[in-house]
Amino acid sequence: MRLRTNVDAAPGRSPRQAIPFLLPALVVLAALVLYPLVYSLIRSFFDARGDEFVGLSNYVDTFTDPRTLTAFRNNVIWVVVAPAAVTGLGLIFAVLTERIRWATAFRLVLFMPMAISLFASGIIFRLVYEEDPNQGIVNAAAVGVHDVFSPASQYPGARPREGYAATEAGFTAARPSRAGEVITLPLIGFSPQDVPAQALPASVPSAGDGELRGVVWLDVSVGGKAGSVDPTERGLPGVAVEAVREGKVVARTTTGDDGRFTFPDLARGEVVVRLPSSNFTLPFRGLTWLGPSLITPVIISSWIWIMTGFAITFIAAGLSAIPRDALEAARVDGATEWQVFRRVTIPLLSPVLLVVFVTLVINVLKIFELVFVIAPGSVQEEANVLALQMWQVSFGTGGDQGAGSALAVILFLLVAPAMLFNIRRFRRERS
Amino acid sequence: MTLVAEEVRIDVPVSGAPRRGVVSRAVGRLGNGFVQVLLAVVAVFWLVPVFGLLIASLRDEAANTSSGWWTVFTKPAELTLDNYAELVANQAVWQSFLNTFYIAVPATALVVVMASLASYALSWIDFPGRETLTVVVVGLLVMPIQVALIPVAKLFGAFGLFGTITGVVLFHVAFGLPFAIFLLRNFFTGIPRDLIEAARMDGATEWVIFKRVVLPVAKPAIASLTIFQFLWVWNDLLVALVFADQDSAPITVALRAQLRQFGTNIDMLSTGAFLSMIVPLAVFLLFQKYFVQGVLAGSTK
DSSP states (O other), X not given: OTTOOOGGGSOOXXXXXXXXXXXXXXXXXXXXXXXXXXXXXXXXXXXXXXXXXXXXXXXXXXXHOHHHHHHHHHHHHHHHHHXXXXXXXXXXXXHHGGGOTTHHHHHHHHHGGGTSOHHHHHHHHHHHTOSSTTTOHHHHHHHHHHHHHSOOOSXXXXXXXXXXXXXXXXXXXXSOBOTTOEEEEEEESSOGGGSOTTOOBOOOOOOXXXXXXXXXXXXXXXXXXXXXXXXXXXXXXXXEEEEEETTEEEEEEEOXXXXXXXXXXXOSSOBEEEEEGGGTOOOOOOOOTTSTTTHHHHHHHHHHHHHHHHHHHHHHHHXXXXXXXXXXXXXXXXXXXXXXXXXXXXXXXXXXXXXXXXXXXXXHHTOOHHHHHHSOGGGHHHHOOHHHHHHHHHTSSOOOHHHHHHHHHHHHHHHXXXXXXXXXXXXXXXX | OHHHHHHHHHOOTTTSOOOOOTGGGGGGGGOHHHHHHHHHXXXXXXXXXXXXXXXXXXXXXXXXXXXXXXGGGTOGGGOOSHHHHHHHHOHHHHHHHHHHHHHHHHHHHHHHHHHHHHHHHXXXXXXXXXXXXXXXXXXXXXXXXXXXXXXXXXXXXXXXXXXXXXXXXXXXXXXXXXXXXXXHHHHHHTSOHHHHHHHHHTTOOHHHIIIIIIHHHTHHHHHHHHHHHHHHHHTOXXXXXXXXXXXXXXXXXXXXXXXXXXXXXXXXXXXXHHHHHHHHHHHHHHSHHHHHHHHHHHTTO
């Protein structure tokens, strides 16, 4: 603070008068923070029930348990990726917002996630990444983009009733055909409700000279005869049909509204009729964001959403505290703006960047709620982090408070360097 | 951290007017228009997830399971407040909403009172070990709460506090104190010594100096602390997950049970999440400046 004076030079009159002021806070801190720290340390050397001294075996178990190792691995990923990403984004946006008039509004928007609970943020991102493209917007966007480049098929999952072999290219007829024949091609495995509205009742075409004709229709077995065109059954419009000779497509056509198709000019000889797989491919449903392989990146992205506003605001405060003279001096000496930024701004800002980074690392080590909420129960093992594992082992399914205490102590040791960092900074500032 | 608290006090960028700084010219070549568009896109990216949750909370179960919230742009008639009515009518959920207040209000008040008192002693009363005590408090700033979960659960069990609102409050007070003392001590030591000395000359007791001189000056710091602590407790899940039982659970814990079938519970979860967000968002928008100061200073927790 600007007004800070030397505190030690202004002592109160009697040490005893400090007691009533300090007592309430000290009692609470001693009973609920310091005593538990010591207790956890001792407890970590005892077994699950706390009866038997087991030495270091809880720690050995911890470092050999695959679940905990996964948690360790994920914590490492978090620490390596997330704080650096947020510090970088914070620096970029803090510099860029100096150029716009609505900087205040921008920072307000990005800071807003800090106000709401990690639990609520978790639900927000669970919804964002929900796998069903009718619920999660990321997959909806992915499907939208995908379908622009490869349009969705019209009859996903449908297949011929019999006599066709499923191959990579599509359903290929087991027997060859030739001009003058009529092919009936009943399809099944598709809901009548999904048949396009323009579909007309199916009818078998008459044989035509020099032409190969046929009909593709939805063969509803209920109330009709399997494999034959019943009066109520409709043709399937828009189905691509290919004629293949010696492995090469020699003709291609599409069924009409009544399901009929015709190959008009087939040269003499036999062809094999094939329904290309593009008719039937199941629609692209997006990625399994909340599955085992993508879950940690997904949760990290939600954390970036939460913390970037903090980094921007913090770094912007540091930027505005940089003395203008230093920058002007560099400019007078002929430095380009980029050089000023690299050689003057960044070095002057580095203490602030370090504080932001350390703060974010501490935050990342304690990450719990986001993993707990965003990872569905079935993939929580893959998304596991130490703080969550500690809760699960001690209070969740585990119920082993010896191992839980060991994890708590490990967590404490991981945070301890930050503790020393804070104390050293504090001491330095006082002297 | 000290530096943090101080820097924040010097400059509050969120509420200040944008400054055409010299650094900004470093990226001048990018072109202002491009920057404007880029930042606008980023801002939209930040808003869309929350907006989606809000819309989802205003659509019924059938709508939420069959189509995405963005279809609301073509079918705005689907919007309804039924989810909120249903949730508020649900006795357990409403009770958990109230519990969140019953936990957050005392946990905030106690921290503010205890930390003010302790910070005064650490700033203006000379006693042996003052330096050590201050360093211990700074060290405790980053203490992970996991360290205390098991021992305090045992302790509360012995005193009949496990599963009670009192227990949850006490735990929050304990882990709120280090930062609170740190923040207030920084502010208190910045009060001009003359003010304190003059009061002492007049024969004022420590209690009177604390009440009449220090507290009135420290209002901004206390406001930041109050808002930060209140939201910290309001937003908690882990502490309540361990120490609260069904009757004392806050809204985060109450909603947690719904998480198992996320896809079919979007209506209730989004509504519950939004209900729990209303208070923090209101506090954020109303007390922006104090909140930002508090969060920046308390980010190490």
